[in-house]
Amino acid sequence: MTDQHNVTPATDWWRDAVIYQVYPRSFADGNGDGMGDLAGIRSRLPYLRDLGVDAVWLSPFYASPQADGGYDVADYRAIDPMFGTLADAEAVIADAHDLGLRIIVDIVPNHCSDQHEWFRRAVAEGPGSVARERFHFRKGRGDNGELPPNDWESIFGGPAWTRLPDGEWYLHLFAPEQPDFNWEHPAVQDEFRSILRFWLDLGVDGFRVDVAHGLVKAAGLPDTGHGEQLKLLGHHVLPFFDQDGVHDVYRSWRTVLDEYEGDRIAVAEAWTPTAERTALYLRPDELHQAFNFHYLNTGWDAPDLRAVIDESLDAMRPVGAPATWVLSNHDVVRHRTRLGGSLDRARAAALLMLALPGSAYIYQGEELGLPEVTDLPDDVRQDPSFFRANGQDGLRDGCRVPLPWSGELPPYGFGDTGTWLPQPADWARLTVQAQTGDPDSTLELYRTALDLRRRHPGLGAGNTVEWLDAPDGVLAFRRPGGLVCTVNTTQAAVTLPEPPGRVLLSSRHLSAPSPLSTSSPLSTSSPLSTSRHQLNTAGDCVVAADTTVWWEE
Template sequence: MTDSLQTTPTTELLTDDPTWWRQAAVYQIYPRSFADSNGDGIGDLPGITAKVPYLTALGVDAVWLSPFYPSALADGGYDVDDYRDVDPKIGTLAQFDEMITALHGAGIKVIVDLVPNHSSDRHVWFQEALAAPAGSPARARYIFRDGLGEDGELPPSDWTSIFGGPAWTRVADGQWYLHSFASEQPDWDWDNEEVRDDFLTTLRFWSDRGVDGFRVDVAHGLAKSLPEALPSKAELDALPKADGDHPVWDRDEVHEIYATWREVFDSYDPPRTAVAEAWVEPSRRARYASAEGLGQAFNFDLLEADFDATAFHDIITYNLKAADESGSSTTWVFSNHDVVRHPTRYGLPPLAGREIKQGAEWLLAGGDASEVDAERGLRRARAASLFMLGLPGSAYVYQGEELGLPEVGDIPESQRQDPAFFRNPGVDVGRDGCRVPLPWERTGESFGFGPGPAHLPQPTWFRDFSVEAEEGDPTSTLSLYRAALAARRELQTDETLTWEAVADTGAVAGAEPQVLHFSRPGGWHVVCNFGPTPVAMPTGEVLVASGPLGDAGEGPGNGADAVLPGETAVWLRA
């Protein structure tokens, strides 16, 4: 980083520009695993508030909080008992307000997770449904059906849930309810006006408390149209999912729901924003990201891609074009609370299929750390992240990513918590490995996460990835992220990107396919060498590099003889 760039982010309150989210760097906090203030092993809101100086120094524009609502934790908080309260284990509404005040005071916006496809089975309305008779208004808020067979003893269909096992559960009077995920997560019926109105109340509740936006969980699942005679699982799986007419997923009618949400968002000044978690065909994302709908939608394409120049080029080109056509901005993400962390994915030996599948295969095989080339995985992750942070659009950073934290693959079965593991033994090992609480210090029972042990076991090597261990090291991943985020804030202007010809990169003969090079307005360039061998590097002022650079001899030169090592990225100013 040169002296001409800010090395620490501004603490001025972000402007009320309604487009603040278009190129924001958003830090995802999984509250239960971020920071524990009271020693009960679970992260909490006061813990987040205490770490605002850390987030400020990191240089993020916003935080996204995964669910903090009252919950039995059947699915890590995505089974919500009450959408307008805080889980007592995590804090109180007053502490939520204190956290918002602290974050806003540091110039950091706040996005909260909203889970509208399903509630918890402990939600007051589901408890009313269980106590009410078949056909009652209370049951009409959810999707209940009579069973098949002589006495209704068979489920309405043979569908399976996302977490494995049947998608229908029978209640005491013989009816069955649909749950696309765990049995503790009954699906709402979004044809019901009470359901629609209640969620509008929820949107206003959090917006009135100062929340700036919402991340919408399973955004493509709300609208359903189930025929009287349900298709079999095989028939359901064979139905196309890109025409808007699938009975369960990505129906066109879902956008009528989001149009009413947009009216609520736009009633605030500045308008509230939202981003859809919609695992849909790329061609179907635009409607979720429209100005009449949620405004933005996650694209997980880089998350699913190999560390490969051609794949990155094609994905970036497609998504920037799609964002331009929709009028939104795209999003970029490599890790989150649902997938194997990318330093581990990138360190695994090549397997058929995508990187995300490699991680799943590795976990199912026991998560043996000896199978991971940790040095190479981290080197690639640093390069990919620096390359991504230079792109136009929103960048999402998952907690611990800025530390280069790998996946914890060897959690004992007795200590696992994810329902996917228990419902799919031998098929799905679950997501606990990316949700292990953060290490803040080199020592302590939970490496500074809290005064006592953490709710998931932390390996001893976590100490080497702690904030304390990386804080003063200029070569650490934490220092890289801080430098990149400071430079990003200083350099960004508009949302254009220009691919530079590989020849302009000065790549050595035979190395061209492994190099990507683009420029941004203001004369700064991003170059990434995806291959294993060094290549010649363009001349210019080095702003940030993902690893050591070199020249024909030794040292970090960036003159005519400069070289960019393999699996390394750099930002330059021409």
């Protein structure tokens, strides 16, 4: 096997890593066709290095009919021509390593495209064929098999079954173009171990496992109303999600990952009913990380945030895994909009996330303060959930609008022409170019925060927080190395009777009614290390609404 790693070796680098998600079609356009691609990603890798992240996660770029943004994979070892070639992918990996960045790629094991060779063969060979055993084909219910085999519904809305002309139905938990694999079949297990090795041999540092909780289905594919089969630890569990059999799959995968040098990892997209269930995916012989959706789904409320932080850390500690923290991704409304639309609140949420122990994920564009685009015309929508009744709300397109890089008008330096989804006309002030060098910009806030996180021993490290007394609506906790984080989640300014120490970084301006060493307001973005930025520790400090402050005792 080959090892192309030029990044600095580090044991367990992933435990406190900041990982940046790139959605390839919306990150950067290298050939001017309005669609992001691998050449565009490669050209912007220095930007990600300068931002200060440790690794880059690439959403799917595999050969695909693009029925679901590339999550319908036709060939797991080939690059879709819209993104480039396999040589382009190898160049991205090599350049990233030269810049000190690690690369994580998506793997989509729950389902493939209906254009995948295996599924096409299964359709062609008909009922009873060996090829159909690799998927979930069933006879229908009703007098003539006209009803779906069970009552399962697609995540995108409508039945989770589609009937073929030969009368049999096949299972797809997502779009009809995405048939689910049968993970009871040895050939499926062998194939994915081979796919892992293919990409590991090319030098990738790990995998983000799509729908990691969905691979194994309950025996007999029971209706969702079968009571006892749907109860687990007192929580309602669907018979197609979070089944215990998935853990055998990931134990097998871990043996493959451990064959390779360089701490290769796997990250689970696992939607589970509790943090304790998520932790089961992270036992020492399984995966390394799992996305913390319990945290992502928590509102801007101090007691709720404290509870989910404690629950997350408590659940991860027994299995020795780091907690992860995430605010946005390609499947959810951007957190600026989801938390109420305030840029101040989005900035405060980012500093809170980056102060917590464990690993943090940044979704492309959140470092620019991008809001969700909620007014896309129906005729430009591409999310399959938008076109199916009773499914997701169809707003996934709104978080996937291409990034603004420079200029006053669309396409804002994304490429030479237009963009596959239209950009808002008022994004000129949000471009990378406009924000670079502006000490009050969100981009410079992220750059400073990530630089401090890399250098300060109290940021990201460990697996505990020490909660401190604080006014109602305020979170305050201490991290190793004498770092204190305070978060005002209220809609009014709060006076701290005694500032915890010297301000390292604040998401908004601070002020003080009692004497300061200077009368000037504190900077929002630059590291506050000089004496003119220090608060008099004997005086009060007023922390504005929706503000997070990092202090050094």
